[in-house]
Amino acid sequence: MEKKFKDCRVDQAWLLPPSVLDFVPEGHPAHFVRETVRDSLDLSKVLARYVESRGQPPFHPAMMVALLLYAYTQGVYSSRKIARACEQRVDFMAVTGMQKPRHRTICLFRKEHADALSELFKQVVQLCARAGLVKLGHVALDGSKVRANASKHKSMNYKRMKKQEQQLAAEIDRWFQVAEQQDESEDEEFGEDKRGDELPDWVKSKEQRLEKIRAAKKALEAEAKQEAEEKAKKPPKYRGGRKSKTPPGVPKDEVQKNFTDPESRIMKTSEGYQQCYNAQIAVDSGSQVIVAQTVTNSASDRRQLTPMVKSIKENTGRQARELSADGDYCSEANLKELSRRHIRGYISTGRHYQSDEERRRTPPEPATRARQMWQRVRQGGYRSRYRLRKQVVEPVYGQIKTARQFRQFLRRGLENVSTEWSLVCTAHNLLKLAQV
Numbered sequence: 001m002e003k004k005f006k007d008c009r010v011d012q013a014w015l016l017p018p019s020v021l022d023f024v025p026e027g028h029p030a031h032f033v034r035e036t037v038r039d040s041l042d043l044s045k046v047l048a049r050y051v052e053s054r055g056q057p058p059f060h061p062a063m064m065v066a067l068l069l070y071a072y073t074q075g076v077y078s079s080r081k082i083a084r085a086c087e088q089r090v091d092f093m094a095v096t097g098m099q100k101p102r103h104r105t106i107c108l109f110r111k112e113h114a115d116a117l118s119e120l121f122k123q124v125v126q127l128c129a130r131a132g133l134v135k136l137g138h139v140a141l142d143g144s145k146v147r148a149n150a151s152k153h154k155s156m157n158y159k160r161m162k163k164q165e166q167q168l169a170a171e172i173d174r175w176f177q178v179a180e181q182q183d184e185s186e187d188e189e190f191g192e193d194k195r196g197d198e199l200p201d202w203v204k205s206k207e208q209r210l211e212k213i214r215a216a217k218k219a220l221e222a223e224a225k226q227e228a229e230e231k232a233k234k235p236p237k238y239r240g241g242r243k244s245k246t247p248p249g250v251p252k253d254e255v256q257k258n259f260t261d262p263e264s265r266i267m268k269t270s271e272g273y274q275q276c277y278n279a280q281i282a283v284d285s286g287s288q289v290i291v292a293q294t295v296t297n298s299a300s301d302r303r304q305l306t307p308m309v310k311s312i313k314e315n316t317g318r319q320a321r322e323l324s325a326d327g328d329y330c331s332e333a334n335l336k337e338l339s340r341r342h343i344r345g346y347i348s349t350g351r352h353y354q355s356d357e358e359r360r361r362t363p364p365e366p367a368t369r370a371r372q373m374w375q376r377v378r379q380g381g382y383r384s385r386y387r388l389r390k391q392v393v394e395p396v397y398g399q400i401k402t403a404r405q406f407r408q409f410l411r412r413g414l415e416n417v418s419t420e421w422s423l424v425c426t427a428h429n430l431l432k433l434a435q436v
Helices: 029-040 061-073 079-088 090-096 103-112 114-130 158-190 201-233 302-316 332-340 356-361 369-383 385-403 414-434
Strands: 139-147 155-157 256-258 265-269 272-284 290-296 322-325 344-347
Touching: 029 061, 029 090, 029 114, 029 414, 061 079, 061 090, 061 103, 061 114, 061 414, 079 090, 079 103, 103 114, 114 290, 114 302, 114 414, 139 265, 139 302, 139 385, 256 265, 272 302, 272 385, 272 414, 290 302, 290 414, 302 332, 322 385, 332 344, 332 369, 344 369, 344 385, 369 385, 385 414
Parallel strands: 139 322, 322 344
Antiparallel strands: 139 272, 155 256, 265 272, 272 290
């Protein structure tokens, strides 16, 4: 007997038109994100921008917000890939209701509503708190370097800028003379009716590079001047040692500026030195919900503890009882801030150039808060609450960077990458909320 198979005919018409919801199973994150955005989030700031009644009706803002958040939960960040998914993936169709916004529409929506989209993080954290996911018994704080949308090879230090500026200016002057002589010879050969005032492309490219170098050089000088003015306001403090080779208000020769994304910085990563931003998160130990987040262009984590604990209070209305962090956050000022806020801290006090064994043996100076912290962590041993740091915050970075493949910002500028990181953290919390 011949084997029978189920008939498969893609050209077969449906008797009754199906709903896209029939193709996405119940309980799928697409349904959860869509309903959460529509019913639980306050989108008044987004809706307030739509005041013009004329013209073609735009896509509904709630649908666009849900589309962006769902795309981020699926590790899809590019506007072109999101637009392609709206045409090819039924889970995206379940979010958009079969609507297909163009990539330009998605990009402009994300850009124009950046502030309102950033504020959604706080709303989702509060939803997690109402669902019982935010206990704040123990919060782990950490930072990770995320590559900027710029190449480190497009950076130049101040010393090289001064040298390149002189060389390019002299070369362009010489080329102007060559171009002028060439114009005169062409006038003699072809007549004076020909224009000849257009510069060759090889001159224009050099001029553009010279303009970029001068703009970056000017920005570095402005930053150095501002830093010198801030230091002048503080009382003088003698530190000893050699005097600085550069006078106040003048940038150091090794200070760099990137031409593609001037606000990004060269930072050390596991892959070597890269053009990066420093992304910070504070994670609740109960459910790995991110309760605070920020982005900075400073490679050091030391100044981020105070803003982060302040953000925890603003986002949740409460303060964490315990906080753990690595040695990058250890300073007398930070430990004093934890004490002032009645937060029991567990922060490593070891120095980076010491091994783990040397950190345990070499205590900080006596009569300091760091010495007290060293004793607290050391007395607990392997049962110390400090051990929670790795198992709470590190997996979250693993989920974001590895599972959802967010290893590089798509946008440029500190304000833009802050919005992008806020969406990434909001999507992470939505996935945690969907599991309740």
